[in-house]
Amino acid sequence: MTEFKEYAKKYSNIRMEREDGILQITFHTDGGSLVWGGGPHAQFGPAFYDIGRDKENKIVIMTGTGDSFIEEISAETLSERLPKSKITPTVWDHIYSDAKRLIMNLLDIEVPVIAAVNGPVNIHAELAILSDIVLASETAAFQDAPHFPNGLVPGDGVHVIWPYLLGRNRGRYFLLTGERLSAQEALRLGVVAEVLPREKLLPRAHELAKQILRQPPITVRYARVVMTQELKTLMLEHLSHGLALQGVAANEYWPG
Amino acid sequence: MSKFENYANEYSRIRMERDDDGILEVTLHTNGGTMVFGPEAHEQLPLAFLDISQDPDNKIVILTGTGDSFIEEVETATLKGTPGKGSRLPNWTKMDPHTWDRTFTNAKTMLVNLLNIEAPVIAAVNGPVNIHADLAVLSDIVIAAEHASFQDAPHFPNGLVFGDGCHIVWPHLLGANRGKYFLLTGQKLSAKQALDLGVVNEVLPKAEVLPRARALARQLLQQPPLTVRYARILMTQDMRRMMTENLSHGLALTGLAANAYWPNS
Numbered sequence: 001m002t003e004f005k006e007y008a009k010k011y012s013n014i015r016m017e018r019e020d021g022i023l024q025i026t027f028h029t030d031g032g033s034l035v036w037g038g039g040p041h042a043q044f045g046p047a048f049y050d051i052g053r054d055k056e057n058k059i060v061i062m063t064g065t066g067d068s069f070i071e072e073i074s075a076e077t078l079s080e081r082l083p084k085s086k087i088t089p090t091v092w093d094h095i096y097s098d099a100k101r102l103i104m105n106l107l108d109i110e111v112p113v114i115a116a117v118n119g120p121v122n123i124h125a126e127l128a129i130l131s132d133i134v135l136a137s138e139t140a141a142f143q144d145a146p147h148f149p150n151g152l153v154p155g156d157g158v159h160v161i162w163p164y165l166l167g168r169n170r171g172r173y174f175l176l177t178g179e180r181l182s183a184q185e186a187l188r189l190g191v192v193a194e195v196l197p198r199e200k201l202l203p204r205a206h207e208l209a210k211q212i213l214r215q216p217p218i219t220v221r222y223a224r225v226v227m228t229q230e231l232k233t234l235m236l237e238h239l240s241h242g243l244a245l246q247g248v249a250a251n252e253y254w255p256g
Numbered sequence: 257m258s259k260f261e262n263y264a265n266e267y268s269r270i271r272m273e274r275d276d277d278g279i280l281e282v283t284l285h286t287n288g289g290t291m292v293f294g295p296e297a298h299e300q301l302p303l304a305f306l307d308i309s310q311d312p313d314n315k316i317v318i319l320t321g322t323g324d325s326f327i328e329e330v331e332t333a334t335l336k337g338t339p340g341k342g343s344r345l346p347n348w349t350k351m352d353p354h355t356w357d358r359t360f361t362n363a364k365t366m367l368v369n370l371l372n373i374e375a376p377v378i379a380a381v382n383g384p385v386n387i388h389a390d391l392a393v394l395s396d397i398v399i400a401a402e403h404a405s406f407q408d409a410p411h412f413p414n415g416l417v418f419g420d421g422c423h424i425v426w427p428h429l430l431g432a433n434r435g436k437y438f439l440l441t442g443q444k445l446s447a448k449q450a451l452d453l454g455v456v457n458e459v460l461p462k463a464e465v466l467p468r469a470r471a472l473a474r475q476l477l478q479q480p481p482l483t484v485r486y487a488r489i490l491m492t493q494d495m496r497r498m499m500t501e502n503l504s505h506g507l508a509l510t511g512l513a514a515n516a517y518w519p520n521s
Binding site for chain 2: 089090093218225229232233236237240
């Protein structure tokens with residue numbers, strides 16, 4: 001089995017700290033808010049995999065840095081791997097593989113995951129809302145900006161999770177219109193469990209983590225396994241298909 | 257990403273050889289002879305499949321056994337719990353949840369990691385297999401020696417629930433009712449019967465099994481790399497979904513029943 005020291009410092013966009021089995025993973029770019037790009041896209045899947053294989057991780061808290069969770073894309077980094085209008089199948093194959101691992105390896109972590117959404121997230125918001133418990137700062141907001149509003153098919157798992165969480169029609173509206181949900185709206189719609197002042201967010205996440213860990217270890221782990229079962233099935237059924245169509249459409253049009 | 261040299265010699269029960277075309281031969285064995293199934297094999301197989309799946313230089317996989325049978329024996333000494341000697345289940349009559357949890361983890365990852373290999377898998381079944389025959393018959397192409405046979409011996413005929421994936425694979429391959437009969441009665445299918453029932457694709461004299469698997473591998477690799485890989489992904493989709501839906505459930509019930517009864521041999 002994997003040991004913490006082997007992977008704790010392996011990923012430049014994820015800071016990992018563990019105490020009493022509570023693993024806090026903090027997304028960042030050079031210590032500031034995470035700027036999405038080819039780097040995180042390739043790193044997160046393997047990182048979730050390492051976390052999942054280490055039985056010393058008893059619970060995971062996922063959070064971001066600074067005022068937003070993920071709100072920016074590095075066009076530069078993306079263009080390194082995705083030269084404009086050159087989304088060939090071979091190029092897409094990297095995205096396809098990374099994107100599948102990103103979701104599946106996250107769901108394969110067999111301990112509860114608590115998201116502490118420190119601010120707005122409009123890119124890969126599904127990473128946060130796939131968690132078993134979602135806490136959000138009052139300043140947080142949720143949106144799917146990089147896909148449909150940007151000319152791309154929402155096929156990387158957002159097509160599964162948003163209709164699942166919001167209800168079919170609300171979810172499709174959200175994806176097609178680029179709707180932005182405030183923390184309060186997300187709370188009302190059941191996407192978020194608690195909305196808190198920013199400074200109380202992480203303390204509350206740790207408090208919940210400790211509360212959950214009072215139950216026997218196998219109970220905690222199997223509870224997670226049971227709670228992710230349905231989503232894993234849905235992702236298996238729809239992720240590869242969604243990414244395939246996203247790739248076909250991106251081959252014709254890639255935003256400039 | 258894994259590199260071949262990092263894992264090729266990592267597993268004492270699994271020999272791996274790869275040629276320049278990316279054809280990986282995976283040979284199951286115990287000390288160079290026929291594999292005797294036991295805790296080491298159970299622990300190593302999921303990890304080996306994972307390494308194989310993470311190495312994009314593996315273009316196709318041939319899975320075979322050693323000697324006259326594929327897998328026909330269980331390490332009874334280990335199962336009975338001879339004290340020490342790395343025995344993971346020291347006293348089977350005390351099948352507590354913690355003991356089961358290790359089995360649960362290995363069993364859950366073994367078939368799933370195998371199915372996650374994104375390169376076609378060809379089984380060269382060199383002889384009878386009555387333990388984990390699912391490993392062989394889950395392959396995209398199954399070639400069997402004339403003297404091969406298929407059975408699920410360690411579960412129901414032995415007092416245990418067949419919830420480790422056998423309950424998914426066999427009814428799927430044989431048809432629901434044939435599959436249930438197979439599992440409940442311990443039916444032994446000859447290579448010829450398995451061929452007639454569509455579990456096996458070709459039955460050949462033993463000496464021709466591996467050469468034929470290699471010839472098929474080369475034939476498949478004439479197609480473009482992404483085509484080969486994506487074909488595998490599509491062909492395993494159905495089975496991966498069924499595993500996700502039914503494997504954890506099956507293992508949980510297997511564990512509960514094993515907690516009440518564990519066979520002595």
